Amino acid sequence: TLPVVDPATLAGPAIPAVFPHFVDGGGWSSQIMLINPGNSATSGTLRFADPAGQPISSLEYSIPPRGVQHFVTPGTGEAVRMGTVAIVPSPNMPWPGGLLIFSYTKSDIRVTEAGVPVSAVGTAFRVYVEASDATQSGIAIMNTTANPANVRIELMDLNGASLAATTIAVRANAQLAAFLTEIPGLQNLSLPIQGLLRITSASAIAVIGLRGRTNERGDFLITTTPPVAEDGSSSPELFFPHFVDAGGFTTQFILFSNGSNGPLGGTIRFLSQSGQPLDVKVR
Structure with missing residues (x-):
């Protein structure tokens, strides 16, 4: 799955914008897509650090209004390197949104990949x-x-x-x-x-x-x-925008408390792509 960028939730001046995990080498590589949803250009630096917090490297970015910039780590060498990525805008520049995809390739075949959003x-x-x-x-x-x-x-x-x-x-x-x-x-x-x-x-x-x-x-x-x-906030209605069942596919739903006091209860409603109720058997 790939995370969706909501421009309304982009980090503010006092809130760090980070990818808490990237991986490179030993068959692994990471792609970073930075998205500028605004009407003004933005620029800054991507700072890569190892698990001890020590700087590894940095990349400059410059994104036109409503544009996207794409970066890919080398993915070379046998050693697996991992760590974090911080997004640091230039002074007085707006924050970009973005996502990171790390993937593993073996014998020129991509075996697996996963998306990491800019994390709260x-x-x-x-x-x-x-x-x-x-x-x-x-x-x-x-x-x-x-x-x-x-x-x-x-x-x-x-x-x-x-x-x-x-x-x-x-x-x-x-x-x-x-x-x-x-x-x-x-x-x-x-x-x-x-x-x-x-x-x-x-x-x-x-x-x-x-x-x-x-x-x-x-x-x-x-x-x-x-x-x-665990911020104690709640919404009267939440949605999973996609599920699939049968034909070899199953979907697992995990519901749990976000730390609010007291038990939680409610109803799960399954809808078709046309918005009609579906009779889905779950266990």
């Missing part, structure tokens, strides 16, 4: 996770501040009961990227697991969920899963 920055997030022999969830967390941050990671089951918790120190502008059973303090979990990760920090952080699966052919496939901010 906050202090508390929840993300659905699971781990089994074939499927492994993960996270990428970026400390977007210039000071070290203590990040608490709590694993809860589907009933909201705490299973395990750990606190990890993340350096200034640094990244923690790991699958669930690789996170320090969570390595000894009993599989299989389904639940939520609650990620909190007193400092501003950006988060993206990861979901990897090894298919029946032995290919490693990966996608991203969006985190939900």
Whole structure:
């Protein structure tokens, strides 16, 4: 899936705009698309950093009004490099929107790819996770501040009961990227697991969920899963703009609380492409 850029939610002057995960080398490469939805040109710098927060490289961008600029990492070498990307506009320039796509290619065949949006920055997030022999969830967390941050990671089951918790120190502008059973303090979990990760920090952080699966052919496939901010806000109606069922396809729906007090309840309505009600059996 690819994220959609909403011009109304572009980062303001005091809010960092970051991609909390990119990967390059060892068959992996990353594409970055920057989108200028405004009527004025914009320019700035893309700053790449390693997981320790140390600068790797930077690229200048200059985007005409309502234009797009595309960047691709080299993808060369056997070593896998990963880290974060920060968007830094030039003084008095508007912020661009954007998305990042990282992909894995083997023998000139693209095996898998996943999209990363410009990520929201906050202090508390929840993300659905699971781990089994074939499927492994993960996270990428970026400390977007210039000071070290203590990040608490709590694993809860589907009933909201705490299973395990750990606190990890993340350096200034640094990244923690790991699958669930690789996170320090969570390595000894009993599989299989389904639940939520609650990620909190007193400092501003950006988060993206990861979901990897090894298919029946032995290919490693990966996608991203969006985190939900614990901001207490809610909408009377939410939508999934696409689902598919039958013909070899299935859709999994994950509903969970964003931290609001009290139980939640409601109705899921399935609609056809013409807007008519659909009778869909779920379990």
